[in-house]
Amino acid sequence: MQKNARQVAIESVYRVNEEDGYSNLTLNHLLQKYDVTSRDRALATELVYGSLRMRNNLDWVLNQFANRKVKKMDGWTRNILRLGLYQIRFLNGIPGPVACNETVELAKEYQHRGAAKFVNGVLRNILRNLDSIEFPDLKDDPVQHIRFKYSFPQWMVETWVKEYGIQKTIDICNAFNQVPEKIIRKNSLKISSKELQNKLINNGLEIEEIKDIPQAFRVSNYSRLSKLDSFKAGEFYIQGLYSILVGHILKPQLGERVLDLCSAPGGKTTHLAELMNNQGEIVANELHLNKIDLIKENCKRLGIQIVTTQVQDGREVEFNQSFDRILVDAPCSGLGIISKKPEIKWKKKPQDIHTLSQLQLELLINGSKFLKKGGELVYSTCTIAAKENIEVLNRFLAKNSDFNLVDLTSQANDFGIPSKFIKEGSIQLLPTWKENEGFFIAKLKRNF
Ligand SMILES: C[S@@+](CC[C@H](N)C(=O)[O-])C[C@H]1O[C@@H](n2cnc3c(N)ncnc32)[C@H](O)[C@@H]1O
Numbered sequence: 001m002q003k004n005a006r007q008v009a010i011e012s013v014y015r016v017n018e019e020d021g022y023s024n025l026t027l028n029h030l031l032q033k034y035d036v037t038s039r040d041r042a043l044a045t046e047l048v049y050g051s052l053r054m055r056n057n058l059d060w061v062l063n064q065f066a067n068r069k070v071k072k073m074d075g076w077t078r079n080i081l082r083l084g085l086y087q088i089r090f091l092n093g094i095p096g097p098v099a100c101n102e103t104v105e106l107a108k109e110y111q112h113r114g115a116a117k118f119v120n121g122v123l124r125n126i127l128r129n130l131d132s133i134e135f136p137d138l139k140d141d142p143v144q145h146i147r148f149k150y151s152f153p154q155w156m157v158e159t160w161v162k163e164y165g166i167q168k169t170i171d172i173c174n175a176f177n178q179v180p181e182k183i184i185r186k187n188s189l190k191i192s193s194k195e196l197q198n199k200l201i202n203n204g205l206e207i208e209e210i211k212d213i214p215q216a217f218r219v220s221n222y223s224r225l226s227k228l229d230s231f232k233a234g235e236f237y238i239q240g241l242y243s244i245l246v247g248h249i250l251k252p253q254l255g256e257r258v259l260d261l262c263s264a265p266g267g268k269t270t271h272l273a274e275l276m277n278n279q280g281e282i283v284a285n286e287l288h289l290n291k292i293d294l295i296k297e298n299c300k301r302l303g304i305q306i307v308t309t310q311v312q313d314g315r316e317v318e319f320n321q322s323f324d325r326i327l328v329d330a331p332c333s334g335l336g337i338i339s340k341k342p343e344i345k346w347k348k349k350p351q352d353i354h355t356l357s358q359l360q361l362e363l364l365i366n367g368s369k370f371l372k373k374g375g376e377l378v379y380s381t382c383t384i385a386a387k388e389n390i391e392v393l394n395r396f397l398a399k400n401s402d403f404n405l406v407d408l409t410s411q412a413n414d415f416g417i418p419s420k421f422i423k424e425g426s427i428q429l430l431p432t433w434k435e436n437e438g439f440f441i442a443k444l445k446r447n448f
Pocket residue numbers: 243261262263264265266267268269285286287288291312313314315329330331332
């Protein structure tokens with residue numbers, strides 16, 4: 001069965017907002033199921049990610065113009081209105097009346113005539129009054145202003161304003177609201193930079209080597225990278241830029257024994273193996289059995305032979321032999337990848353940060369037991385919450401005097417990371433640098 005962009009979009013956002021689904025999984029599933037044309041694919045993707053990103057902003061406006069609060073509406077009506085308003089306010093290519101008519105059709109199809117009439121009334125009212133839309137005043141109430149205008153939950157805005165100040169928080173929110181860039185990591189085991197660039201250009205892509213960060217390229221003009229022959233041949237891996245930095249900072253050497261404690265789907269495991277030129281040994285540990293095949297598939301595709309996978313809880317796993325280097329790329333709140341997964345804004349709660357920080361500390365305590373004397377351990381997360389980052393390390397260091405924090409300033413310089421992203425010797429990348437993500441990278445050394 002074929003469905004159009006708006007039908008796919010409403011089914012996706014309904015699942016994400018009302019049934020706790022994940023945007024990428026839901027959208028990909030529906031795009032395949034409904035045999036969507038490539039033009040509609042692009043619009044459906046924009047509608048889903050855009051309306052999830054701007055949800056608070058849209059709800060604020062809807063609450064000004066509808067005679068029923070968004071919270072009180074039924075799930076379909078609420079999300080149909082969000083999609084309609086997103087087109088009116090943020091998609092210049094779609095004239096307001098067209099957006100309105102199309103949204104009314106959705107309401108008829110997924111609800112009933114009564115809902116369609118309500119949707120029509122609300123959207124026409126907004127269309128007539130677009131110039132009078134106002135948000136809470138920045139000076140009077142910065143938190144509410146940022147919360148609704150830039151569309152973030154109150155608790156995140158409050159935390160960031162405290163940590164970074166008002167203007168920096170606005171910059172961070174703005175950057176997280178941009179469409180994420182596509183970054184790939186060249187597989188140095190299989191191909192040179194020049195060859196990869198030529199191949200991808202021949203496939204119609206635009207590709208740019210990222211200065212100072214080995215193996216990293218920014219690509220554009222192509223949306224389904226995993227369909228390319230070059231991807232299938234293992235010549236590159238799709239990975240965030242900051243995530244690529246993690247492997248470079250751990251810097252494993254040929255022939256070493258390395259532990260990756262939280263390894264699925266294997267992005268960093270495979271990078272470490274590439275840096276080791278397939279020589280040595282990597283143990284890729286992961287809690288979830290169902291993710292192990294992903295690691296194995298990635299290793300196979302990329303031509304990596306030195307990885308052994310195992311399913312164990314990283315908080316309890318034991319080893320007979322120690323490791324030269326360890327990576328603890330811990331499960332985290334993911335606040336740094338909001339641009340890729342905007343529903344994180346609405347799903348994560350402050351108590352999750354607390355629970356996760358406990359898990360992260362336990363992983364670090366257990367993982368670090370297996371590091372050789374003189375060995376190095378990298379702790380990383382894709383979040384910007386201090387409680388999950390520097391505070392976890394400080395709690396660890398307070399009880400483990402055989403470890404010290406390695407000052408990453410000079411390594412960071414080598415990768416062109418500005419000093420404002422270094423805190424207490426560790427790297428806290430914000431979405432205002434080279435990529436619209438946030439990432440934390442710290443290194444510990446065992447002294448005795
Ligand atoms: C941030 S992801 C790792 C990403 C991976 N390093 C990469 O670059 O592809 C964290 C991983 O930790 C796993 N995990 C969660 N709890 C764990 C635990 N207690 N022990 C080991 N792994 C765990 C999750 O299933 C997830 O795959």
